Amino acid sequence: MRQSRAIDVSTGLFVLLGIAAIIFLVTQISNREISLRDDSYRVRAQFENIGGLKEGAPVSMAGVKIGRVETIRFDMDLFKAVVTMRIDGHYDRIPNDSDASIFTAGLLGGQYIGISPGGSEEYLHNGDQVEFVQDAIVLENLISKYLFSQAGKESKSEAPAPQE
């Protein structure tokens, strides 16, 4: 009897330790927070081009993370990407004329949505849409724009002598 009790105790300890390890991996190592009470709300935004934005990417305001990108889908009628963001419940006073832009963290980092506040007295609520958006900057477009403008400049500067 005593022996079987010792077995029970150490089995219980082992199972608890295993579950604790898995919970540790899920909450501390991975980037998914598990909150017990969920008072977050969702807002949508339509982008022409989301670049490399992924589901689960952070949504931040002044650099502070306030939520996550929940879903990204393509709207066949608008031909736009519709991004649904889930914002934490205690950031509930975001002006409804705020604008959402897609930025890149670092030179080659992942992309995230930055929200800069507007001046309205009305706030965003669950299901609202962010009207002012700025698309992701696609590096290739930027480079080609730069190259074309350079080419334009050269052909212009060849004709008249450059003035100092």
Add this chain to the structure above:
Amino acid sequence: MNLLRELLASLQDFLARAGAMTRFFGRLLLLSPAGVVRPRLIVEQVYNAGALSLVIIMTSGLFVGMVMGLQGHDLLQRIGSEDSLGTGAALTLLKELGPVVTALLFAGRAGTALASEIGLMRATDQLSAMEIMAVDPMRRVILPRFLGGVISMPLLTGIFVMVSIFGVQLIGVQFFGIDQGQFWSQMRSAVELEDVREGLIKGLVFGVACSLIAVFEGYNAESTAEGVGRATTRTVVISSVATLVLDYIVTAILL
């Protein structure tokens, strides 16, 4: 000609074993609901397969983590990004190293114990005695051991990964002085829930494979001292190869 015939014979042998094992697995799956009726037996086997493997798993995990800390730091230093040591180590451990090394250790520690125990029961006619007493050895002996192994493996995988991440942290942060905040925050922002899930699924798959091989080899051991020894050896060899092959298959499916 002789060689060819031998080759064919061994191929046939292999196929026969694979078929028998599949049938054995099917029988175990069909019996599995019956295991719930006597949870006491499963608890005992979780103790044997899991709790008794804890020391070897944790020690190995710590050292695997510490080696990853040393090697990872050396590698990342050459390209000047020591800060991403946490990310690289956590992903490697979660997705590959953790489940695979745990399964190999599990096959060596728990698989051999299972195979030799059941093989000895077979050799000393305990299994036949049970049958005579109208006790189904599949239910009474094999099923609890199989389920105990299946339950233990994902838990052991989780513990292994957790301990080895602490090992990496020990070397990276305490020894080499990588910034603690950078280490954890970079790791946290790069590791997705899917990566954790992948590791645990692998742990479960390897657990099923290693436990199945161990109980199958023990159950079908020859009733001699040699036979038991051979069953034990086969358990380790087949489990290790199966783990590595399954690892490729599971990765290809999940990725």
